[in-house]
Amino acid sequence: MSLQADPTVSFEKYHGTSNDFVIVDADEFVPNRYAFATTYCDREGGVGVDLDIGPDGHIGADGVLFLALEEKYSPPRVIMTLVQPDGSTAAMCGNGARCAAAWAAERTGASEVMVDTQAGTRHATVDGADITIEMGVPSFEPRDVPLARDEPLVDEDVEGLRVTAVNTGVPHAVAFVDDVDDVDLEAVAPPVRHADVFPEGANVNVASVGEDGIRQRTFERGVEGETQSCGTGAVAIVAAAKRLGLVDANEPVTVSPPGGDLEITVPDDAPATLRGPVAHEFAGELARDPSADQ
Template identity: 75%
Template sequence: MTHHRQTVPFEKYHGTGNDFVVVDADYPVPNRPVFATTYCDRTTGVVDSSSETVGADGVLFLALESSYDPPRVVMTLVQPDGSVAAMCGNGARCAAAWARNRTGADVVMIDTPAGTRRAVLDGDEVTVEMGVPSFEPRDVPLARDEPLVEERVEGLTVTAVDTGVPHAVAFVESVDDVDLESVAPPIRHADLFPRGTNVTVASETEDGFRQRTFERGVEGETRSCGTGAVAVVAVAKRLGLVGDEEVRVSPPGGDLMIRVPDREEATLRGPVVRDFEGELETVPTPEP
């Protein structure tokens, strides 16, 4: 008896090194968590032969509704641990670039579990609205009734903010001196965060901030995190370090430009790159 392997076409995109397998949601993938866990694995996952990168920070399942003006994309990000993230800034920027390649539109609306976000494309640069950051305990969420601002949690002084997903942000002397893989997990799983949190460290530079983020769902550091970059500027503004101006935030993968105006949508701006395309089995073959 012959089994026909079911495959789906995919594309690989990244925004400042935050990389994603992108699949058109019109193609059926029966078990999205298994698909994501398999192909995002940094040792055995999808391989880009040109850059020799293995795996990804998540799978973007995108449903294009091109009859709208501007076109809309329903974005579902399944993370390497099989969970679904409510929001991903760099993922949303990649989704907008993917939609433009199909529609030619320079403005795209992206529907996420955290709300609808407007993206504007200019060359290889994409600016996406990120919602209004919130320090409210019910939004983060926190297991208490007061905001968490500059308090010690598991060894770091952090401020908690929601930028579509929760972040615990710590300003440090140098992000290079932080052993993120060891200091982040206790904060990420702290009782104070009933749904867990991303952990972001930042240090001031002459022209902005450097950033490193340990991502919930990836369960490790990523080369870039858009919601984390917005969280850095939102917290910096709360602490009086910056104003309404656009601020440069530099994760390991490149530069992002962030604006956090008062009571208006924050914005995330940066480049998007389409790496390559291919085919993947919808039901990954188990290891022998």
């Protein structure tokens, strides 16, 4: 069918602890993914603005997931490409990968899914609404983060925050503070996100360690603002806390961003894992090429 005969594309909206994504089957032709993401991720006029999505629905999104499902494999595989609100792509997204696994499981009935990302293939298990995904082994190595230096960056001052740098599929800067609510994240995060020591930029997390777990707030690269949850950030926080001796991450650690609770493990000799709920918000049709109307 020609683009002119079918100007719309089907989509579904999922979120993992309020980290929300537009999902489009990669078999659907979208001629300008940059314009598609920047248009429909907009929090004021993006996806959902013309729908009756209810009081709990989210207008816009934290990204668009273009997913290619390959059912012939066992477990089935889904190839994930994340385009962010600024039109850039991200190699990995923990909550996005969990949403991708839920999407694939809904179509196949599988309880296990392999999610292929630019950061590697991740194994996911599906238990009802709860999705657990392997996140690889966090790395503090300068070449992996990456850093513009030869030594790891652990609990050092960067633009006014005490930062530990770690890659959990994408680069993260983690700062432990007394109370995350006391931090003006929109003010303190951008200088760290763009600091010279991070040649590819970094996501910026502030975290507070308590008796029942860790509270999290994250300023995301590519979103260029705070998100309600960040899975790679939650894993980065626990990895950094373990490195600094603040937690025993061989046991599950509860990390609580504003959007809900996530369960993280960072074992000594196995990949980290991220566990939490995924929900389907709504579905509909979107213009295949929103840039054509501009």
